[in-house]
Amino acid sequence: MPLALIILLPLCGFLINGLIGRRLPRPVPGIIGCIAVFLAFIVAVTRFLDLAARPEDARSITETAYTWMAVGDFNVQVSLLLDQLSSVMILIITGIGFLIHLYSAGYMAHDHNDPDGVLYARYFSFLNLFIAFMSLLVLADNYLLMFVGWEGVGLCSYFLIGYWFQFDEAAEAAKKAFIVNRIGDFGFLLGIMLIFLTAGALDYETVFSLARDNPTAFDAGVAGALGGIVAITLLLTLGATGKSAQVPLFVWLPDAMAGPTPVSALIHAATMVTAGVYMAARSSALFDLADTTRLIVCGIGALTALAAAITALAHTDIKKVLAYSTVSQLGFMFMAIGSGAYVAAIFHVFTHAFFKACLFLGAGSVIHALHGEQDMRKMGGLATKMKTTNITFLLSGLALAGAAPFAGFFSKDEIIAQTYAASASNSLYYLFAAVALLTAFITAIYTGRQYSMVFLGERRDQQPGITSHESPEAQPEHAAQEIVPQEAVLQTDNAHNAHDVHESPAVMTLPLWVLAAGAVFAGFLGVPHIPGVPAQLHAFADWLDPLFPHAADAAESHVNWALLLMGLVIGWAGWLLGRSLGMNANRAMLPASASRLSLNEVYNQTVVKVGFAITAVLRWIDEKIIDGIVNLVGGFVNQAGAGLRLTQTSFISDYALAMAVGAAIVIFLLAGRFWPL
């Protein structure tokens, strides 16, 4: 089966749902969407098994569809590359994508804003389009095609954040996500241009073999003048910080929670936001050459991870906690990239996709059951009411907390160990490893706190004094969020009262179970290389290692037992501490100011103000100068016409005279020219 099917099947689903979906009755677009992605998943699994059956050095398949453009030496093919890295990514995208499609079919079934099912079909068409573009992003075999997918997923993210566009918050969050991403994409595009100027091609094979065989080539020419390989990788990193929500461009991701919860799970947790990590891992041959860039990437990751984790500690909105947690976990992945541990980064992408998707879907299930309530201070005691959601949330929460032996423990511990190991080259990595340990501890605290606030203790929704308008955290940002009833519109048809909490339907709980199973067991694919442990238990690293020659060396190094033990203690201790903190939910964890990183305000004061000033100048230029020139031309034509109008006298003899005189002049000129015949 051709690889292109993985992209074309969801694209067909998009076309069907987009063109005729609104005429179909309510469940049909959902079924079409699920089937399209499921078939893509089947193709992906088939191709993966096919790839795994090959010998290790032949695990790279390129399938060329056609030549996209050929201009002189510039030649770009539309061709897809299946290797160890893209096969793992494509399994995550289509597999978890299918589960979230399935969940969405139940979650979006009762939307009071959408009685005719028009939005319902639109939802699934965009979700399918997202899967198609994301598959294109990871399967592309050159940077330009990857960029097409890169922009495409950004577009779908924009559509789906703004799904409930009738609410200003959703529309503005969508715009913000798109515009902030534009900055990163600009950097990515510049990086691609520099790569082309240096390597003369954009396909991975040419670029990476040049990087391996002739690294000095990147210090020549235009790229060399601008900083060589460091400039290229820094521009790529800028692109990655936009898409993967890192400092300084992370501000869009928390706002993106204005979209439907399954969208947050799929796009803003499991897949799209990891595109930056994938891109950096794919470009490992370039990043390996640039020590400075990797140091910066690691610093960005550490800063983002710590800041976002602290912020998550201060939030009481169930989705915002998860959003900041995602930013923080992406920071971990960046630390892994910065340490040169690409396998560890992709492994964390893999485990994170399971447990974070499960957490988001669990949160969606809770919100669904509570008729749109997102404030954790009004929750509590749901464990007995929602058994499936409780268990799956607990398991994936433990995975996020890094509690052994759940998935997050192994992947996060691997990152910490690799960051620590990188300190051999630069002692700053000691600092980063310490930050990573601290962040892991905070992660465990806020996850435990969130779990106990939502599921343990007593229901608090009737208690006085915790209405959001009186709470210390109901500052402008929060207040603005309260106005928006995005999830509130998802109330079920029956007029349940708030006490009648019910478990979600099977179509929603089944994905929860599968994802929770992943959260429990996915980690066992990446157990450290401890002597005596069967090879199957570190199959993930063995699978990816051939792609990353440097990473293979690191993986063979001895296991850092001290770090492993610290990770184990930190995970469980943080979880238990957070759990007990969550019991006193009314007490604010941190001052309200910590609930939002002040970067938003900084941007408002600097970038936005400067932007408005520039706009004012440009507006003046446009109105006075450009419009002035246009009006001048128009005015001249007008005046000339008014003057020439006077020649239309209505006397035919005048016209005839003009004609005769003209003819006489022509004849005179011609006669003069040809005179001696």
Added chain:
Amino acid sequence: MPTTAYLAVSAALFAIGVLGVLTRRNAIVIFMCIEMMLNAANLAFVATARHLAETQDPAKAMSGQVFVFFVMTVAAAEVAVGLAIIITLFRNRNTVDVNEVNLLKF
């Protein structure tokens, strides 16, 4: 008679036609003047055709004469269309004075 005499008559006819078109206001008369200009051209054609046949090559007499037939054909078509326009004009405006037909002006 020398060829120049024919050409002089042709030029005189043409000039009279032009003056008539420019000075007269009756559409029918203007029309007749245009016919006169066409026939002045015809006269010039046949005169030069004969001149060329006598002085150079007899075969060259043909082209000028053939052109006269073309001009006559065009003139016939022009008369058919022009008279139709004038009749329609008269029916609508009850006049054939071209200075009275002045709707299309500034």
